[in-house]
Amino acid sequence: MNFRSAKSLPTLASCLAGILLSAMVHINGLLAAKTNAYLSSTIVHIVGTLTCLVILLAQSTPPRKVLGKTSPLWAYSGGILGASVVILCNLTVNSPIGLSGTVAMMLLGQTLCSAIADHFGWMGIAKKRLSVRDGAQMALILCGCMMLLFRS
Amino acid sequence: MLVAIALSFLAGLLISINRVIVARLSFEIGAMASSFWNHVVGMIFMLLIVFIPEDASTVLNISSIPWYCFVGGAMGAIFVAINSWVIPALGATKTILLVIGFQMLSSTLIDFFFGRLHSIGNALLGTCFIICGFLLGLRRSKT
Numbered sequence: 682m683n684f685r686s687a688k689s690l691p692t693l694a695s696c697l698a699g700i701l702l703s704a705m706v707h708i709n710g711l712l713a714a715k716t717n718a719y720l721s722s723t724i725v726h727i728v729g730t731l732t733c734l735v736i737l738l739a740q741s742t743p744p745r746k747v748l749g750k751t752s753p754l755w756a757y758s759g760g761i762l763g764a765s766v767v768i769l770c771n772l773t774v775n776s777p778i779g780l781s782g783t784v785a786m787m788l789l790g791q792t793l794c795s796a797i798a799d800h801f802g803w804m805g806i807a808k809k810r811l812s813v814r815d816g817a818q819m820a821l822i823l824c825g826c827m828m829l830l831f832r833s
Numbered sequence: 834m835l836v837a838i839a840l841s842f843l844a845g846l847l848i849s850i851n852r853v854i855v856a857r858l859s860f861e862i863g864a865m866a867s868s869f870w871n872h873v874v875g876m877i878f879m880l881l882i883v884f885i886p887e888d889a890s891t892v893l894n895i896s897s898i899p900w901y902c903f904v905g906g907a908m909g910a911i912f913v914a915i916n917s918w919v920i921p922a923l924g925a926t927k928t929i930l931l932v933i934g935f936q937m938l939s940s941t942l943i944d945f946f947f948g949r950l951h952s953i954g955n956a957l958l959g960t961c962f963i964i965c966g967f968l969l970g971l972r973r974s975k976t
Binding site: 687688691692694696697698701702707709714715716720737739740746747749751753756757759760761764765766769770773774775776778779780782786789791795796810814815817819825826827829 | 852939963
């Protein structure tokens with residue numbers, strides 16, 4: 682990697698961001714093992730809220746920009762799903778499928794969800810019919826998941 | 834095990850919907866503020882779930898939990914900060930591929946490190962298949 686290039690630092694950062702995500706799911710699972718899946722999600726969101734506040738303050742974001750004005754109320758509701766995802770991950774990461782199985786199945790779920798959303802043009806996304814390539818992509822990811830899940 | 838597979842798949846579906854909702858809010862107030870609301874609403878939702886039905890203090894003994902168990906909550910917020918800095922520099926496509934690739938690879942290695950894998954070969958091959966699947970998807974979006 683050429684460290685003098687303007688893009689090498691962002692490239693390194695996004696690799697670290699990927700590692701950060703798996704470490705996050707792993708550590709939240711450790712917390713769930715010490716408490717339970719629900720309490721772990723609660724603590725995770727309390728710590729996350731405080732961290733967001735610190736970052737927003739560090740970026741000196743004006744409070745009126747944080748509040749927002751024109752967005753519909755449902756745009757603020759994502760956190761309910763986010764909290765549910767942390768509960769689900771806490772349950773599965775401590776199960777036999779482990780961290781790699783959890784991450785793999787989540788990626789499969791995301792791929793399928795976005796392919797379906799594309800196909801039917803849900804949520805204001807431009808309609809894009811499913812192709813052979815989409816099928817091949819899904820088959821590859823599914824094969825990979827099976828190899829990870831049924832590994833014994 | 835099948836229940837765990839179904840639950841983690843469901844988590845993947847939910848996170849997709851969550852991303853669309855969070856992205857809608859970030860159009861107006863930016864990624865970091867949107868993530869803040871994501872955490873606040875999640876926190877309120879969890880506090881209602883955990884503290885209304887039963888006394889959580891019976892399970893929660895904070896002093897017995899090692900400090901590093903609390904770091905995970907901060908990581909989600911730090912991830913959003915890194916992402917919103919990296920995406921303008923690399924483009925969304927390259928960023929997503931790097932994040933997913935290293936996420937998949939590191940989760941396999943963490944499982945291996947903690948002795949949760951029987952064969953690292955099989956797991957790494959599976960990881961390669963998943964990363965190749967995403968590569969295939971990205972080539973489509975370029976054409």
